[in-house]
Amino acid sequence: MTESPGHHEHVTAQQAAAKRNLWMHFTRHSSYADSDVPVIVRGSGQYVFDQHGKRYLDGLAGLFVSQIGHGRAEVAEAAARQGRELAYFPLWSYANPRAIELAQRLTELAPGDLNRVFFTTSGSEAVESAWKLAKQYFKLTGEYGRYKVLSREIAYHGTSMGALAITGLPSIKEPFEPLPPGGVRVPNTNFYRAPAFVADDLTQFGIWAADEIERAIVREGPESVAAVFLEPVQNSGGCFPPPPGYFQRVREICDRHGVLLVSDEVICAFGRLGHYFGAQRYGYHPDIITFAKGVTSGYAPMGGMLVNDRLMEPFNEGNATFLHGVTFAGHPVSCAVALANLDVFEKEDLLGNVRANEAGFRATLEKLHDLPIVGDVRGAGYFYGIELVKDKATRETFSDDESERLLRGFLSPALFDAGLICRADDRGDPVIQLSPPLTCTQEHFDEMEQILRTVLTQAWSRL
Ligand SMILES: Cc1ncc(COP(=O)(O)O)c(C=O)c1O
Secondary structure (H helix, E strand, C coil): CCCCCHHHHHHHHHHHHHHHHHHCCCHHHHHHHCCCCEEEEEEEECCEEECCCCCEEEHHHHHHHHCCCEEEEEHHHHHHHHHCCCCCCCCCCCCCHHHHHHHHHHHHCCCCCEEEEEEEEEEEHHHHHHHHHHHHHHHHCCCCCCCEEEEECCCCCCCCHHHHHHCCCCCHHHHHHCHHHHEECCCCCCCHHHHHHHHCCCHHHHHHHHHHHHHHHHHCCCHHHEEEECCCECCCCCCCCCCCCHHHHHHHHHHHHHHHHEEECCCCCCCCCCCCCCCHHHHHCCCCCEECCHHHCCCCEEEEEEEEEHHHHHCCCCCCCCCCCCCCCCCCHHHHHHHHHHHHHHHCCHHHHHHHHHHHHHHHHHHHHHCCEEEEEEEECCCCEEEEEEECCCCEEHHHHHHHHHHHHHHHHHHHCCCCCCCEECCCCCCCECCCCCCCCHHHHHHHHHHHHHHHHHHHCCC
């Protein structure tokens, strides 16, 4: 890249301001005391570029967001057009044309009778809204005691207080205790770490994991349980797909006990698993789907929930009102962007691309099994986790100290330096996560595999 005069001074001043004034999220700021804050200035297709012009393969789609890839002028132009026509008007008592069009389009894409869309501006707000809806719905229908929510161990469902109470990661909850009461944990579907009595049989493992949900409902008292929140493929912990029949059994359990099934698809919707919604891939019918991220591919912020007719019914009568809202929900610009994003999905058959290439993606990542540090490769669609282990045979994981040195000390910076954006995460056992734009093809999978191979080999030699 040719640098304009003054570029160096600009970058230096930008670094100083970044370090002095910007508070990055979930970021250990001390780690930038002696090194530059990475500044991503531009994106194009599957790649992004930093302040020095260096290119990175965006193996995480930003943060599970950029489904259509970066630098799409037609989506940016849709935002500009809408801004000129009507930049903002609230969804409180008023509709706007783009919100109506998007609500209709999403319900057409959604499974079953999810015919109502409640917009938010983020995934946390979507999860929060789903819990609030469940609570108010049960109050309106006379089941006053139902307020608890079940969710899985290590699952991430967001950071606002309500969503955090549903999140199953003790370390990010502890500083904010006490949280709203009612969060109950059940086992996740990490087959690699299945209890010994079901470790040899995926189907039996799935039956056990689903039945644990029923046991928790019964233990808590079904009359106190409002909803179960599950991701189609659980992200945190490193991509746990559902065992065969798991969701069908959970649906039966929910029906038996009058509990709502919420499919938290903040990551898994909009093509991540080769379908518009994860529930479609696994063939189940949730009462609510929460979404965010990929609905706009990040060209503007948006979240929301799709709700079935039954849940809306009591709110259609008399003076009933869902007493909940946020200023920017259904933002006309975000809705225009989401519509343009979905146009790209259709024009380029991105779901078809994921379905056609996901076997290749898996096979390419599975080549890494020959490395001693790679314990498990798991996931679905364009959504994979690679679990790292100290001993392949025993599946022994790393101590906290080793994990700290391995992931934060080496892997995260080394992968970034090698030109791959992905996530090295140790909120469960240590994993590397990949969730690339849905436009990726074999050449990008090969690039990921080569970088991972080099860096993981170096990591092993340092242990
Ligand atoms: C499954 C799930 N739910 C909720 C959230 C929270 O979304 P947001 O960060 O937009 O608030 C996330 C974010 O990653 C998520 O993965």
